[in-house]
Every structure is written in C-alpha cells, then in structure tokens.
Amino acid sequence: MSETYIVHIEKMINEGLSLGKLGQGIKVMVPYAVKGDEVEIRVVKKKKDYWIGTIKRVITPSPMRTNPKCPYFGKCGGCQWQMIDYTYQPKLKKELVIDALSHLAGLKEVDVLDTIPSPRPFNYRNKVHFPLKRVSSSSVIMGFYKQDTHYIIDVNECPLHLPQFNEVFKKAKRYIGERGLSVYDETKHSGFIRNFTLRGSERTQETLIVIVSNGEYLRKSTAIDLMKMGNSVLGVVENINPKRGNAIFGRENRTLVGTSLYHERVRNYTFIISATSFFQVNTWIAEKMVDVLDGVMQEIGEVDVIADAYSGVGLFAVASAKYARKVYALEISAESSSCAYKNIAVNNKPNVEIINGDAEGLLQTLGKVDVLILDPPRRGVGDGIVEFLANSKPPHILYFSCNPATLARDLKKMVEVGYKIEFLQPFDMFPQTYHVENLVYLKR
Ligand SMILES: C[S@@+](CC[C@H](N)C(=O)[O-])C[C@H]1O[C@@H](n2cnc3c(N)ncnc32)[C@H](O)[C@@H]1O
Known part of the structure; x- marks a missing residue:
C-alpha cells in the first residue's frame, strides 16, 4: 500500500501543481489541490528534493475551491485550474509571477500590479x-x-x-x-x-x-x-x-x-489573420494589452522611432503607430509579415514599415530606437537583443511575455545592462490554466 499523509497546501506553483510541506520540511507537489486546502495525499513519486502526491480526499477545502464546470476536467490536460473559483485565479497568478522573479532572478523589489482578469473566464480561446x-x-x-x-x-x-x-x-x-x-x-x-x-x-x-x-x-x-x-x-x-x-x-x-x-x-482596429500565423489567443485580453500599451505611450508622449520586435501580424505596431513618426515591425514569419502588410493598409498606418527577418539581427540595422516593444515566443529573447540594449540603449522597453521563467531570466540581464523596471503588469490571458501573460515596462 502506498504511503498517505495529510498536507496543508501553501501555494500554487507552475505546471498546474500546488505545494505543501510534510514534517522535516519535505516538499510535496500535488496536482489539482488549491492553496488553503487540507488534503490527504497518496505519495506517487519520491525525488531527492521533493515528493509528488495525488489527492486521496480533500479534508478541508480552501475557500477558493469551486466545482469544475467541465466533465473532462482532471482527465483532460487542456486546463488545470477549473477547481479554483475565477475570482481568485488572477490573484494566484500574481503570486506565481512574484515567485518566479524572486526565485529565478533574485528580483524582489519589482512593482507587480494586480493581474488584469479576463472579461471572459470561459469561452475565450480563439x-x-x-x-x-x-x-x-x-x-x-x-x-x-x-x-x-x-x-x-x-x-x-x-x-x-x-x-x-x-x-x-x-x-x-x-x-x-x-x-x-x-x-x-x-x-x-x-x-x-x-x-x-x-x-x-x-x-x-x-x-x-x-x-x-x-x-x-x-x-x-x-x-x-x-x-x-x-x-x-x-x-x-x-x-x-x-x-x-x-x-x-x-x-x-x-x-x-x-x-x-x-x-x-x-478596439477600433481590424486584423487580418492567416490560417497558421500567430495571434493572441484571448481577444478580450489582447484588447487590455493594447490599453496598457496606450497608457504607457501616452505617458512617454510622441517619439521618433518605435521598433516592434516579434511583431506577428502587427497588433502592437498598428496600435502604437499614432505615437511615432516611424514604426518598424520585425517578424521572422513571412506569412505573418504578409498579414501585417494587409493590417497596416486596413488600419491606415502608412508610417509602419514591415521588415521580414530575424529581429535580433534586424534591430542592429535600425539606428536610433526610442521605444522597443518585445513580444518573443516562450523561449524569450536571444542574446542579440541584450547586446542591442547594451549598445544602442533605447530609453524605453515594453516587454510582453507568456513565460514568467524566461521573462525573469531576461529581466535580470536587462537590469544588468542599465535598465530599471518601472512595473510589471500581469494579464489573465489563459483563464482556468496556470499560464499567465505579462508586460514589463523598463526605462533607462
Ligand atoms: C508571441 S508572438 C507575438 C506576436 C505579436 N506581437 C502579437 O501580439 O500578435 C511571437 C512572434 O515572434 C515571431 N518570431 C519568432 N522568432 C523570431 C525572431 N527570431 N525574429 C522575429 N520574429 C520572431 C513569431 O513568428 C511570432 O509571430
């Protein structure tokens, strides 16, 4: 018979797991448990630094617990947090981000704002x-x-x-x-x-x-x-x-x-999107991201050059075009760049120039950049971007990221080359999952 223990769940962690501690400080990771739960667990794996347990029964449910809506929840890997009432999910994601910054990059003083919740907790995936x-x-x-x-x-x-x-x-x-x-x-x-x-x-x-x-x-x-x-x-x-x-x-x-x-x-923009090009998966949150971008740009005021690196079909290039004389949209996918051409036309943004290629190399060719928008894939930005920041010193960076781990790694490097983090804004792009999108505004 497998060992069973009673555990108090202290926090939510990555990959849809939660964390509790047994006597002697042994850490136990438990899927589908909620911060504040008292659960009886069955130990299924013992690793050197932690154990993994599955819930045998919930003894005292966390006040954040709710009944999952979907009959497949718990079997299907599509989402992990349906047992958490939606009111609490944005707050728990803020805690995840604070943890990632502190543990992975030693960044403890960052002004992490409250997560912007999704206007759609369900029925959001496009x-x-x-x-x-x-x-x-x-x-x-x-x-x-x-x-x-x-x-x-x-x-x-x-x-x-x-x-x-x-x-x-x-x-x-x-x-x-x-x-x-x-x-x-x-x-x-x-x-x-x-x-x-x-x-x-x-x-x-x-x-x-x-x-x-x-x-x-x-x-x-x-x-x-x-x-x-x-x-x-x-x-x-x-x-x-x-x-x-x-x-x-x-x-x-x-x-x-x-x-x-x-x-x-x-908002007031139209985007033409092709079958396999990238677009933000929650349109309601894409809208909130554009709102926050707008707020920062209003604070900065009009600038000469914005570079939108990893620009996809041009969401942020189009949305920021009114704040700059010139916007460069740098994107490696020819298919997405071809949509971006359509999107600058349909939204009447003649000051946006699309450049198809690797953002890291292209940035070095642009000359002076006042505002750099970054929105890389999950792996984060390459060393070429950090090199560009160290040499060209654009005064403002807006870094969008869907991966707190690579974001923390990259922020540490940006701070090392002279940037100061103004704030980090989490967005709940992916309700019912542990995933979280973030925007960091950095200045030098
Ligand atoms: C997270 S998406 C962001 C797209 C866009 N900012 C948006 O909000 O719709 C990342 C984009 O980076 C592009 N990409 C990946 N590696 C790249 C690179 N080395 N240089 C330029 N673009 C790249 C991908 O094709 C994808 O369109």
Whole structure:
C-alpha cells in the first residue's frame, strides 16, 4: 500500500501543481489541490528534493475551491485550474509571477500590479488544436492530450473555446470518423490527418478550419463538406506537416475551399489573420494589452522611432503607430509579415514599415530606437537583443511575455545592462490554466 499523509497546501506553483510541506520540511507537489486546502495525499513519486502526491480526499477545502464546470476536467490536460473559483485565479497568478522573479532572478523589489482578469473566464480561446485517433472503421476520438502524455481524451465540447467552435468540432469529428478518412498514427508515422484546428473570431463570426496532414491528402470535395459544418466557417485549409515531432504546424498551406484569412477586431482596429500565423489567443485580453500599451505611450508622449520586435501580424505596431513618426515591425514569419502588410493598409498606418527577418539581427540595422516593444515566443529573447540594449540603449522597453521563467531570466540581464523596471503588469490571458501573460515596462 502506498504511503498517505495529510498536507496543508501553501501555494500554487507552475505546471498546474500546488505545494505543501510534510514534517522535516519535505516538499510535496500535488496536482489539482488549491492553496488553503487540507488534503490527504497518496505519495506517487519520491525525488531527492521533493515528493509528488495525488489527492486521496480533500479534508478541508480552501475557500477558493469551486466545482469544475467541465466533465473532462482532471482527465483532460487542456486546463488545470477549473477547481479554483475565477475570482481568485488572477490573484494566484500574481503570486506565481512574484515567485518566479524572486526565485529565478533574485528580483524582489519589482512593482507587480494586480493581474488584469479576463472579461471572459470561459469561452475565450480563439484558436484550438485537437489531436485525433482512429478507433474503428467508422469512428475517431478527438480532443486533448492528457497532461504530459500523448494519450487523447475524447471530448464532445470544451468550455474554454469560442462557442461557435462546438458545432463545427462535433460535426467534423463525426464526419472524419464515418467517412473513414486516414488518420495519422504517430508511433508508425503513417496515415494522414494529424490535427484538427479551429480558429476565428466571435466578433466577426468567422471560423477557419485547418487540417494538419502528414502530406498532401485532402480532396476538395471533403473540404466542401467541411464548409457546411457551421455558418461561421469561411474556409478550409490543409497544412502539410510531414515531420515527426510535436510541432503542430508544418510550413506549407493549401487553401482547399473559401479563404485562408479571417478578420478579428481589437478596439477600433481590424486584423487580418492567416490560417497558421500567430495571434493572441484571448481577444478580450489582447484588447487590455493594447490599453496598457496606450497608457504607457501616452505617458512617454510622441517619439521618433518605435521598433516592434516579434511583431506577428502587427497588433502592437498598428496600435502604437499614432505615437511615432516611424514604426518598424520585425517578424521572422513571412506569412505573418504578409498579414501585417494587409493590417497596416486596413488600419491606415502608412508610417509602419514591415521588415521580414530575424529581429535580433534586424534591430542592429535600425539606428536610433526610442521605444522597443518585445513580444518573443516562450523561449524569450536571444542574446542579440541584450547586446542591442547594451549598445544602442533605447530609453524605453515594453516587454510582453507568456513565460514568467524566461521573462525573469531576461529581466535580470536587462537590469544588468542599465535598465530599471518601472512595473510589471500581469494579464489573465489563459483563464482556468496556470499560464499567465505579462508586460514589463523598463526605462533607462
Ligand atoms: C508571441 S508572438 C507575438 C506576436 C505579436 N506581437 C502579437 O501580439 O500578435 C511571437 C512572434 O515572434 C515571431 N518570431 C519568432 N522568432 C523570431 C525572431 N527570431 N525574429 C522575429 N520574429 C520572431 C513569431 O513568428 C511570432 O509571430
């Protein structure tokens, strides 16, 4: 029989875990427990520095506990925090960020503001990826991976994504199953359909279906059938990804029917977004990010040059264009840069120049920069950016990040080359999960 202990949960930590301590200071990490819970745990793993336990029963529930809304919660790895009442999630995320800054970078004095909550605690995701697996000649399972595995939990709907996706998802799942379409088997690297992605906008009521295939596979007639799976469906795109591994999208897209672009609205701006280019996953929070950017830029006043590095389809370049004579939008993806051209046109921002390439190298070619906006992928910024900051010394930096660990690492380097952190603003971009988006304003 496995060992059981009673633990008081002290705090939430990364990866959807919580932390408590046993006698002799042994740390125990427990999934699905909540700060303030008293739980009986079963020890499932003993590591040198900590143990891992699963909840056997909740003895005294934390006041932050609530009943998860979704029947798949706890099995599906799509979200980890549905057992925490939404009122408390932003506060707990602020604590996560403070912890990351202090433990990973020794930054203890940062002015971390209260997390801006998501106006939508549910039904916010504008992009969702479903892996799938054939289980009989007439059916497939389709849903989300169980946490940290490639085991697919079959779901029929999800409370996190846009409501318009549910109908399309259910009908498409049935269709792919019954038509006997070839589904990819990652262990054998054979079969075709690897992933079913939906993305779109609630505001414009537009949805794109993106089917990721292990090679060119889909027929136009299939795409025509898929177009009928919901009134919002505007187009069906096949993305070709023949490579083994976890990257969802491959490099090549084929638009089979309709369009490969959809429109999103953020405040008064319109964004044209293509099937596989990046866009912030919670439009309601993208709007809050633009509001905070606006506030900082109003404080700074008009400047000569803004560089928006890692600019995607141009969200921040477009939104900051009114504050500068010239904005450079630096983006490595040709597909996103091509959307950015459309977005400066549709929003009438002729002072934005799109430059397609590696932001690290491109920044060195720009000359004087007054405000540098950074919004890198999860891995954070490269050393080239820190070098640019040390040499060119732009007076203002606005660093957006979806990864507190790499953010903490990068902030430490920025402080070392002479910057002072004015404030850090967390945003709850990903309600019901432990993920948190942040904006840091630095000055020198
Ligand atoms: C987190 S997204 C931010 C996009 C944009 N700021 C937005 O809010 O929509 C990061 C972007 O950085 C781009 N990227 C990744 N590595 C890059 C690099 N070395 N140079 C320029 N862009 C890069 C990605 O293609 C992606 O569009």
